[in-house]
Amino acid sequence: MEQIDFVTAEEQERPRKRAASKVSVATGPSGKASRQGAAREGYRRLTADIPADLHKRLKMQALMEDRSVTELIVQAAESFLRNRD
Numbered sequence: 001m002e003q004i005d006f007v008t009a010e011e012q013e014r015p016r017k018r019a020a021s022k023v024s025v026a027t028g029p030s031g032k033a034s035r036q037g038a039a040r041e042g043y044r045r046l047t048a049d050i051p052a053d054l055h056k057r058l059k060m061q062a063l064m065e066d067r068s069v070t071e072l073i074v075q076a077a078e079s080f081l082r083n084r085d
Contacts, residue, residue, distance in 0.1 A: 058072055058073070
């Protein structure tokens with residue numbers, strides 16, 4: 001079932017306040033403290049705003065290939081940069 005949010009146009013224009021987040025700390029296999037949701041060792045987190053239709057196409061392609069969206073984006077970025085050299 002689809003969730004419906006009732007938000008006025010005025011509320012959409014207003015900047016949102018970020019809620020204070022609680023950071024939980026766990027000890028990883030290396031014995032170092034790690035944050036939940038942090039990027040894996042040797043990786044960096046990337047946040048990008050992309051068009052909704054592109055996001056949907058990426059998710060559908062990932063499902064069809066039984067891969068993650070991350071894998072598709074990494075492959076695409078590597079291919080793009082390889083072709084630029």
